[in-house]
Amino acid sequence: MNWEYIQKYLPMYEKAALLTLKLGVIGILCAILIGLCCAVILYYRVPVFKRIVAVYIELSRNTPLLVQLFFIYYGLPKIGIATSAEVCGIAGLAFLGGSYMAESFRSGFEAIDKIQEESAASLGMNSHQIMRYVILPQAVSVSVPGFLANIIFLLKETSVFSAISLMDLMFTAKDLIGLYYKTTESLVLLVFFYLIILLPVSLLGMWVERRVRYAGFGA
Amino acid sequence: MEETILTVNHLKKEYEGKPILNDLDLEVKKGEVVVIIGPSGCGKSTLLRCMNGLEQIQSGSVKLREDTIEAGAGNLVRIRQKIGMVFQNYELFPHLSVLNNILLAPTKVQKRDKKDVKEEALKLLDRVGLRDKADSYPRQLSGGQKQRVAIVRALCMNPEILLFDEVTAALDPEMVREVLDVMLELAKQKRTMVIVTHEMQFAQAVADRVLFIDQGKILEEGTPEEIFKHPKKERTKQFLNIFQFKKVEERKIS
Ligand SMILES: Nc1ncnc2c1ncn2[C@@H]1O[C@H](COP(=O)(O)OP(=O)(O)O)[C@@H](O)[C@H]1O
Ligand SMILES: [Mg+2]
Numbered sequence: 001m002n003w004e005y006i007q008k009y010l011p012m013y014e015k016a017a018l019l020t021l022k023l024g025v026i027g028i029l030c031a032i033l034i035g036l037c038c039a040v041i042l043y044y045r046v047p048v049f050k051r052i053v054a055v056y057i058e059l060s061r062n063t064p065l066l067v068q069l070f071f072i073y074y075g076l077p078k079i080g081i082a083t084s085a086e087v088c089g090i091a092g093l094a095f096l097g098g099s100y101m102a103e104s105f106r107s108g109f110e111a112i113d114k115i116q117e118e119s120a121a122s123l124g125m126n127s128h129q130i131m132r133y134v135i136l137p138q139a140v141s142v143s144v145p146g147f148l149a150n151i152i153f154l155l156k157e158t159s160v161f162s163a164i165s166l167m168d169l170m171f172t173a174k175d176l177i178g179l180y181y182k183t184t185e186s187l188v189l190l191v192f193f194y195l196i197i198l199l200p201v202s203l204l205g206m207w208v209e210r211r212v213r214y215a216g217f218g219a
Numbered sequence: 220m221e222e223t224i225l226t227v228n229h230l231k232k233e234y235e236g237k238p239i240l241n242d243l244d245l246e247v248k249k250g251e252v253v254v255i256i257g258p259s260g261c262g263k264s265t266l267l268r269c270m271n272g273l274e275q276i277q278s279g280s281v282k283l284r285e286d287t288i289e290a291g292a293g294n295l296v297r298i299r300q301k302i303g304m305v306f307q308n309y310e311l312f313p314h315l316s317v318l319n320n321i322l323l324a325p326t327k328v329q330k331r332d333k334k335d336v337k338e339e340a341l342k343l344l345d346r347v348g349l350r351d352k353a354d355s356y357p358r359q360l361s362g363g364q365k366q367r368v369a370i371v372r373a374l375c376m377n378p379e380i381l382l383f384d385e386v387t388a389a390l391d392p393e394m395v396r397e398v399l400d401v402m403l404e405l406a407k408q409k410r411t412m413v414i415v416t417h418e419m420q421f422a423q424a425v426a427d428r429v430l431f432i433d434q435g436k437i438l439e440e441g442t443p444e445e446i447f448k449h450p451k452k453e454r455t456k457q458f459l460n461i462f463q464f465k466k467v468e469e470r471k472i473s
Contacts, residue, residue: 125324
């Protein structure tokens with residue numbers, strides 16, 4: 001292990017980690033938004049839209065992120081939409097993550113008894129208020145474990161960003177290995193930075209899971 | 220006698236073409252306690268659910284003062300604010316504390332001042348012996364406690380009329396009493412109530428008027444005395460006999 005090398009290239013990894021994190025966070029936020037919209041559409045069985053959502057979910061879940069990225073990265077310019085690699089990365093992650101988030105939110109919605117809605121309605125709430133104050137908070141808390149698992153999955157998926165020449169962690173490691181053949185050091189740094197990003201989310205996930213399983217609301 | 224506040228007119232309700240309620244008429248006067256009895260599946264829950272628009276009706280109308288529900292029409296949101304409903308399984312919101320369960324609709328729907336409602340809510344909780352549970356969550360309460368909270372939640376909307384659908388049916392016997400006592404107290408305060416129950420002794424004690432429903436129709440109605448002591452219709456007698464028989468059975472077991 002060459003510590004000098006590690007010290008020298010640490011800043012590069014830091015920069016790459018920040019990029020991974022930045023694209024990951026923005027992409028995941030978009031995915032959450034898409035997922036919520038899809039789940040609400042499925043919950044209310046909105047005609048036409050529910051079909052679009054169903055097609056989207058199948059399409060998004062059954063194609064690899066790499067393929068989705070290629071479509072966005074090489075496809076969009078062909079139809080006259082010019083974007084940066086960063087935007088493509090975010091869009092790809094949002095496209096993939098949206099369906100995963102939609103699925104976990106949907107199972108959250110399904111876990112809420114229909115009569116909760118009636119109970120709220122009988123208090124004079126309109127459908128917007130019922131969704132916002134009664135259904136959504138319950139559905140979201142039920143879907144938290146799946147939701148956190150999705151975040152971990154999506155953060156890991158960011159490693160294919162290097163394929164559209166985004167200088168993320170994976171790209172940096174590959175680059176340095178290619179340049180200096182310091183394979184061990186490069187890989188150690190790579191694993192180290194992914195752990196820094198993912199471990200906190202994982203631990204949070206375990207903590208939440210335990211809470212949800214043994215306690216539930218109000219403990 | 221007091222004015223009529225709720226009128227059900229020629230109410231017809233079907234599920235997939237199968238008639239459940241058939242041309243049903245009912246009037247409830249202010250301060251009156253109407254108890255509905257009848258065999259399971261006769262349409263008692265359906266009637267209550269039609270009264271506050273949880274079920275679409277096929278024809279007829281439900282009128283609460285100036286508000287009307289008809290087939291596919293009616294300002295449900297407004298009428299429901301004036302009709303309180305308590306369900307068999309409490310249906311509290313599990314993600315909210317007892318106090319927030321109670322405050323939600325008055326503050327968000329009626330836009331009342333939170334401080335005022337809170338004061339009222341705590342007073343009502345005190346009345347039902349649950350002042351110290353205000354910050355608990357529903358899952359930390361017993362069935363009887365949950366049901367008392369559900370009643371307070373309905374009361375806090377200051378409804379004109381309260382509907383109770385077998386609110387003690389899911390409770391352990393020792394908790395039935397605490398809920399029924401709250402309802403007796405409400406009757407004493409001259410609250411207008413429509414109560415569906417299988418607790419016949421309670422029905423006799425609380426009711427001003429008793430309706431016996433069978434196959435989606437009001438078969439017989441009268442004072443508790445008339446219905447329970449001197450039922451006229453054969454069906455009513457049969458139904459009430461079931462309870463007599465049950466009582467004897469219970470005694471033998473214990
Ligand atoms: N959602 C539904 N779809 C179809 N049939 C229903 C539905 N709800 C109730 N019913 C039928 O309507 C009838 C009356 O039900 P209900 O009002 O719940 O009876 P009760 O409360 O008197 O026991 C029953 O025969 C029941 O099977
Ligand atoms: Mg019923």
